[in-house]
Amino acid sequence: MELTTARTPAPPAAAAPRRARVSGWVVASGAIAIVMVAPLLALPASFFRGGVGFDTLARLLLPDALRTSLLLAGGVGIGTLLVGGGLAVLISFYDFPGRKWLDWALVLPMAMPGYVLVFVVLGLFDVDSPLQSSLFGSFHIPGIRTTFGGICILTAVLYPYVYVLGRSAFLGQSRQTLEAARSLGRSRGGAIRSVALPLARPALAGGVALAVMEALADFGTVNLLGIRALTNAIYRVWNGAFDEASALQLATVLLTLTLALITIERLLRGRARYNQSLARGDAVEPQPLRGWKRWLAPVAPCLLLAVVFVIPVAQLVAWSLETIREGTTVPNLRDAVWNTVFLGVITAAIAPVIAIVLVYGMRLHGSRTNRVFTRLSTVGYAIPGTVIAVAVYVPLVWLDRRFVDFADSAFDASIDLIFTGSILGLVFAYLVRFNALSFMSTDARMQHVDPRLDDAARSLGADRARVLADVHLPLLRPGLIAGALLVLVEVMKELPATALLRPLGRDTLAITVWEATKDSRLDAAALPALLIVLIGLVPVIVLVRLLRAEGWTSAADQFG
Amino acid sequence: MLASLIRRRWPLPVIALTVVVVIVAFMLAGSADEQDDLVVYNGRSHYGDEQVFRDFEKAYGVDVVLRGGTGPELYERLRREGDATPADVLVTTDLANLWRAEESGLLEPSTSATLEANVPVALHDPGNHWWALTTRLRVPVVSTKRIAPGEITSYDDLGDPKYKGRTCLRTSNNEYNQSLVADMIAKRGKAATEALLRSWMANDPKVLNSDGEMLAVMAAGDCDIGIANHYYLARALQENPKFPVAPAWPDQDGAGAHANVSGAGVVKGTDQRKAAVALLEYLTSPRAQRAFTDSGEFAISPSAPAPEGLADWAEVKVDPIAVAQAGPLLGEATALMLSVGWN
Numbered sequence: 087m088e089l090t091t092a093r094t095p096a097p098p099a100a101a102a103p104r105r106a107r108v109s110g111w112v113v114a115s116g117a118i119a120i121v122m123v124a125p126l127l128a129l130p131a132s133f134f135r136g137g138v139g140f141d142t143l144a145r146l147l148l149p150d151a152l153r154t155s156l157l158l159a160g161g162v163g164i165g166t167l168l169v170g171g172g173l174a175v176l177i178s179f180y181d182f183p184g185r186k187w188l189d190w191a192l193v194l195p196m197a198m199p200g201y202v203l204v205f206v207v208l209g210l211f212d213v214d215s216p217l218q219s220s221l222f223g224s225f226h227i228p229g230i231r232t233t234f235g236g237i238c239i240l241t242a243v244l245y246p247y248v249y250v251l252g253r254s255a256f257l258g259q260s261r262q263t264l265e266a267a268r269s270l271g272r273s274r275g276g277a278i279r280s281v282a283l284p285l286a287r288p289a290l291a292g293g294v295a296l297a298v299m300e301a302l303a304d305f306g307t308v309n310l311l312g313i314r315a316l317t318n319a320i321y322r323v324w325n326g327a328f329d330e331a332s333a334l335q336l337a338t339v340l341l342t343l344t345l346a347l348i349t350i351e352r353l354l355r356g357r358a359r360y361n362q363s364l365a366r367g368d369a370v371e372p373q374p375l376r377g378w379k380r381w382l383a384p385v386a387p388c389l390l391l392a393v394v395f396v397i398p399v400a401q402l403v404a405w406s407l408e409t410i411r412e413g414t415t416v417p418n419l420r421d422a423v424w425n426t427v428f429l430g431v432i433t434a435a436i437a438p439v440i441a442i443v444l445v446y447g448m449r450l451h452g453s454r455t456n457r458v459f460t461r462l463s464t465v466g467y468a469i470p471g472t473v474i475a476v477a478v479y480v481p482l483v484w485l486d487r488r489f490v491d492f493a494d495s496a497f498d499a500s501i502d503l504i505f506t507g508s509i510l511g512l513v514f515a516y517l518v519r520f521n522a523l524s525f526m527s528t529d530a531r532m533q534h535v536d537p538r539l540d541d542a543a544r545s546l547g548a549d550r551a552r553v554l555a556d557v558h559l560p561l562l563r564p565g566l567i568a569g570a571l572l573v574l575v576e577v578m579k580e581l582p583a584t585a586l587l588r589p590l591g592r593d594t595l596a597i598t599v600w601e602a603t604k605d606s607r608l609d610a611a612a613l614p615a616l617l618i619v620l621i622g623l624v625p626v627i628v629l630v631r632l633l634r635a636e637g638w639t640s641a642a643d644q645f646g
Numbered sequence: 647m648l649a650s651l652i653r654r655r656w657p658l659p660v661i662a663l664t665v666v667v668v669i670v671a672f673m674l675a676g677s678a679d680e681q682d683d684l685v686v687y688n689g690r691s692h693y694g695d696e697q698v699f700r701d702f703e704k705a706y707g708v709d710v711v712l713r714g715g716t717g718p719e720l721y722e723r724l725r726r727e728g729d730a731t732p733a734d735v736l737v738t739t740d741l742a743n744l745w746r747a748e749e750s751g752l753l754e755p756s757t758s759a760t761l762e763a764n765v766p767v768a769l770h771d772p773g774n775h776w777w778a779l780t781t782r783l784r785v786p787v788v789s790t791k792r793i794a795p796g797e798i799t800s801y802d803d804l805g806d807p808k809y810k811g812r813t814c815l816r817t818s819n820n821e822y823n824q825s826l827v828a829d830m831i832a833k834r835g836k837a838a839t840e841a842l843l844r845s846w847m848a849n850d851p852k853v854l855n856s857d858g859e860m861l862a863v864m865a866a867g868d869c870d871i872g873i874a875n876h877y878y879l880a881r882a883l884q885e886n887p888k889f890p891v892a893p894a895w896p897d898q899d900g901a902g903a904h905a906n907v908s909g910a911g912v913v914k915g916t917d918q919r920k921a922a923v924a925l926l927e928y929l930t931s932p933r934a935q936r937a938f939t940d941s942g943e944f945a946i947s948p949s950a951p952a953p954e955g956l957a958d959w960a961e962v963k964v965d966p967i968a969v970a971q972a973g974p975l976l977g978e979a980t981a982l983m984l985s986v987g988w989n
Contacts, residue, residue: 114662146981146984146985147984211866231852231854312817312852312854312855312989314989325718325719325722326817326818326819326980327819327980328721328722435665436665436666439661439662439665439666440662442662443662486726487726490729490730494730501730502732503726503727503730507727590719590720590723591712591715604856604859605855605858605859606858606859606861606862607858
């Protein structure tokens with residue numbers, strides 16, 4: 087990395103007298119935070135339109151939806167803890183054939199959105215499917231359209247969160263701790279239970295919390311399986327009954343639930359961070375298994391991987407080839423690809439700019455206000471896309487009407503809807519939702535930039551702008567690119583906000599898969615579904631490479 | 647580029663704003679429509695009859711821009727666009743969508759001698775806000791493997807306790823179901839309809855996302871009786887004559903099978919009124935009607951030939967939806983369905 091910033095030491099500018107004023111950075115990050123958060127803060131106002139309390143539809147739907155969402159969240163929490171935590175223990179403490187590649191391969195299911203897995207499962211299940219190339223014939227899963235089926239699907243795609251965080255926690259544990267427990271008479275299994283697991287508890291809980299939040303936010307899986315979760319209830323009230331107030335009220339409930347979950351997780355974790363500083367080679371050595379156990383151990387992880395990833399992907403490939411050969415794939419696939427890429431690129435281009443403003447503003451003015459603003463502007467990542475979509479929609483419609491009326495009265499011109507008629511509203515929703523991704527990865531880089539570097543550059547006569555341009559930007563570039571890439575991928579996979587906010591005819595790949603699955607036009611969706619998995623694989627492969635190159639602990643830091 | 651701008655002392659927020667404004671301008675420029683085109687919001691976009699619109703383009707010499715979406719999406723879109731809408735014609739499925747559009751003042755009356763001749767009186771809005779394009783029946787469908795012919799003879803049979811756990815319904819979010827129930831409320835009264843729906847719910851039906859999915863689930867053996875629009879089944883049978891599901895025509899001794907319509911109307915404030923009416927005339931003409939019946943729906947003209955292979959189906963006694971009464975009951979129907987637990 088070049089640090090030679092002072093090629094031409096400019097003479098110090100005539101020292102301008104410094105006036106005390108509100109910094110532009112605080113104003114900028116404050117404005118960003120307000121724009122990002124105001125729609126969410128305004129959600130509870132829906133309870134006070136015409137009387138106080140729930141509207142009829144919301145009242146009718148709420149009990150069932152709330153119960154289902156909680157059941158789903160609880161089930162996914164337990165499921166991912168057992169599967170992800172169990173696998174992390176197995177891989178961390180025991181050695182057996184195939185362990186090395188299972189170690190990273192177990193992360194792969196992360197690439198598959200729940201709705202794509204649902205599509206594959208329903209496709210296999212459909213006995214009258216026009217698709218011939220079913221790898222295993224078609225088979226019958228009676229309970230798939232139940233809450234339990236939804237829990238299974240979501241656990242299958244979300245357990246890697248727990249696995250990755252648990253694995254890195256176990257790797258961060260010192261061998262001596264475990265050996266101390268052994269020397270006190272515990273068996274290895276007993277030592278893992280009484281020492282290693284409790285030490286990893288904060289990490290495992292963090293992983294479970296992430297998985298549960300994803301489960302609460304999920305729309306595609308519950309919608310396609312007909313599960314009455316809150317996200318599904320919001321969608322149907324919005325799009326079938328046209329009851330704006332009810333939808334906003336249900337969204338408020340879901341928002342509260344999500345925020346409560348974050349708070350509980352924070353409180354439970356408290357300051358419990360059992361970090362041990364490890365010297366190299368001090369980490370736990372996996373113990374080779376002997377006898378039949380040695381051969382049994384890889385069976386479960388391999389089966390799991392086969393069922394939730396290898397077979398579905400192979401099936402998607404087979405179906406895609408068939409539909410390409412027979413020309414039955416969705417007719418406007420090219421448009422869908424273009425729309426997906428277009429939305430992704432636009433959002434990924436704007437997100438880093440916002441990230442720089444926030445990160446640099448924090449660096450220059452690490453005031454309390456500024457920190458609060460910045461924290462607020464990244465809260466959207468924890469909030470379901472459905473909630474964000476309905477929350478931003480109402481103010482945008484209002485703005486649109488103002489613009490239309492203004493154009494009409496001032497210029498006697500009729501203009502299109504600016505926000506809700508174009509992709510602008512959708513891009514805004516994406517930014518609210520995914521801003522945290524580009525912020526975090528940029529901020530992580532910025533933390534590593536020594537403040538003395540700024541001072542050195544300033545003392546050589548560079549003003550702030552030059553420090554940013556010539557010192558920080560080159561150093562931040564990897565973080566900016568990584569953030570933009572994450573945003574790009576997330577936007578291209580996104581379903582719930584896209585389903586509610588996309589302009590007419592702007593169908594993305596995710597929408598194509600969702601609509602075709604809803605209508606049982608399964609042959610139309612195979613190729614788009616495969617493309618989504620390939621897109622989703624990009625960050626997972628980057629993560630896997632990080633894990634392999636830098637070791638689990640530091641990689642998981644960047645990931646978490 | 648960014649670095650050099652910053653080096654020239656452009657404040658970053660200004661740069662950020664400029665970038666955003668440029669992108670926005672770029673996007674808006676792309677969204678502008680040509681004024682002379684006929685913009686059609688097309689709720690029939692999944693029916694594969696785009697060719698009809700292409701034929702009209704050639705016949706009439708106007709460019710047609712089709713924007714597809716579901717009925718509810720198009721309605722929501724039109725409502726929020728108001729006078730600013732670029733749409734000239736709304737083509738949509740189901741009376742519920744037509745009625746909601748008319749009720750919200752999104753359609754303007756249109757008529758012509760050709761339209762009057764093409765469309766029977768019962769199949770257009772008395773105020774001429776919309777004109778039906780096709781009719782479709784929403785009827786019980788049964789598994790041929792597990793239900794004997796003649797076993798199911800009415801909508802009420804879905805509530806027979808002996809079919810507990812064997813029925814399936816599409817979600818109550820769907821406008822076809824909303825129309826069906828609104829029509830029932832109009833004709834049977836609210837109490838009787840609620841009792842019927844409760845008996846349906848007591849059988850613990852599977853709730854599915856679409857008629858197509860319902861047929862797939864029935865073929866897979868997971869459901870024996872459902873309610874679907876007839877043309878979904880017609881298409882499945884067209885592809886596979888051995889498809890193990892058959893229609894069970896309801897209430898043939900009584901009212902008949904619930905018949906609904908898909909239709910079209912001229913969007914209020916259009917600047918293409920002439921072309922818009924011409925499109926309606928074309929869509930209701932025998933030539934375009936053939937394209938619709940090819941996909942299993944019934945033509946609006948009683949004299950038109952039945953869809954291929956569906957001659958018997960066209961003989962069924964039908965109970966046309968009570969347009970004027972059912973429309974205002976749609977909201978009540980939706981709430982009723984939810985309150986009995988039909989999700």
